Amino acid sequence: MLLAPLAHVSREVAGVSARSRKISLLAGLFRTAGPDDVPVVIPYLAGRLPQGRIGVGWNALKDPPPPAGRATLTVHRVDDTFTALAAVAGPGAQGERRRLVRELLGAATEEEQRFLVGLISGEIRQGALDAVAVEALAETSGARPDAVRRAVMLAGSLAPVARRLLAAGPPVLDEFLLTVGRPVLPMLAQSAAGVAEAVERLGECAVEEKLDGIRVQVHRDGAAVRIFTRTLDEITDRLPEVTAVALGLAGDGFVLDGEVIALDAAGRPRPFQEVAGRVGSRGDVPSAARAVPLSPVFFDILAADGEELLDLPLADRHTALARLVPEPLRVRRIVVAGGSGPDAEAFFRATLDRGHEGVVVKALDAPYSAGRRGAGWLKVKPVHTLDLVVLAAEWGHGRRTGRLSNLHLGARREDGSFVMLGKTFKGLTDATLEWQTGRLRELAVRDDGFTVTVRPELVVEIAYDGLQRSSRYPAGVTLRFARVLRYRTDKRAAEADTIGTVLAAHGRGGGSEDSGQDGGSSGPGAE
């Protein structure tokens, strides 16, 4: 099969807005793909590479060679090139990758080049990723979308399901079962503004502490333990203490869902950054483990005694969890029946006081709906706000092209100058985007084509989750998950929050930003 029709359909899909139309366009192409093409075509049209990451980024894609005049590239030639790219290593790897990429792009027509660049950089922007591909796959094969989605969740990815489904038809979906040792897409939570609201939405529910660490899925099959991240990457060899905990439990065929965190001597959680650094360390794991020992804490169970528990309501899964996992290894929780708000609120406060991130409110009757951000779990975290000053803004991409999007945020110093605390592009409606583009252009003092620097006069109210240590910004801290709430056109820059009040609000002392370096873990840490 040639790449050309694929690239063409991708462009057509991007050109229509109706999801139903996208689905039938994709389905039409799936039908024409031969059995050998399927494992490649399906992921490509869902915007993914079967090889995963191949070590080629935006930089290697600059200045593509002139396009070919005629379409001769086959999908298999493209796939072979990606396989070769993924295998390149050692000195000179960068140059070799560049050479392979140039060779591939040189053999591609203009439309194919656009498609390949999008595919490699993960910016297909056709408005159709896995979920739409699942629908198209269902349409092509005559299977029920739900059944396809469930198989994808259990297989961990689309490709193996697509291959079997198109080769043998809907009945093969029954072959996709939860297997201990093979990762499953994890269930995710939606956000809610407050505990009372979340409890009201869910009715009978559990309120569990939300720990700020790394999500882990722990499989044990006899003496074999495997640990996976939220994106299903295996990290078993980096977490020996988690393996030890799994081997210490009184069961030998289970799958647990939980979070790893690090605790200090007083039993309080250490900052997320320390946990992330530890989990990311592949080199000398034993010494990393001595410096930052990790504690797994579990909140769900997907299989026990080799038996699949996914479809059981949470209440029953928790019973199974409690049978296998002793108290300190489980997340703290309470059960709230029939909207008794105060208990949940008190639990939320107590959880924050213990230094944790917030709570997750979970419907007791909900099954484990993996891979979807189902409404069965609602997370609640405290929100802080600040009035900051816009120092600059970056030109947006994609649907934000031509609009000033990413804002550089500054806090006021006592002397009237400003310290940059981070950036945000979140929380902006199209109308606000439009308005800020006009207003910031009026305030512009410089435009290098990427960033527009402005006179620091515009005040914006920012919500954020807490401070974290930063080596990038002059105050030594930056805002975590900053987003725009609204512009404060009623405020002048001289009325914006100062860096002193920002630091003081998070127990980092007032005064100058240079004292913000709190020497590792001795400080109280970000919330």
Next chain:
DNA sequence: TTCCGACAGTGGGGTCGCAAT
């Protein structure tokens, strides 16, 4: 007809590891 769930898009900061400088 209106409401709302699910999805895609638009990017944020940090950290590690590897290759290039």
Next chain:
DNA sequence: ATTGCGACCCCACTATCGGAA
């Protein structure tokens, strides 16, 4: 030794479509 880049961790929010109410 330092710097740049890619891969992955954490993540919020809005616009849109299309089925449910």
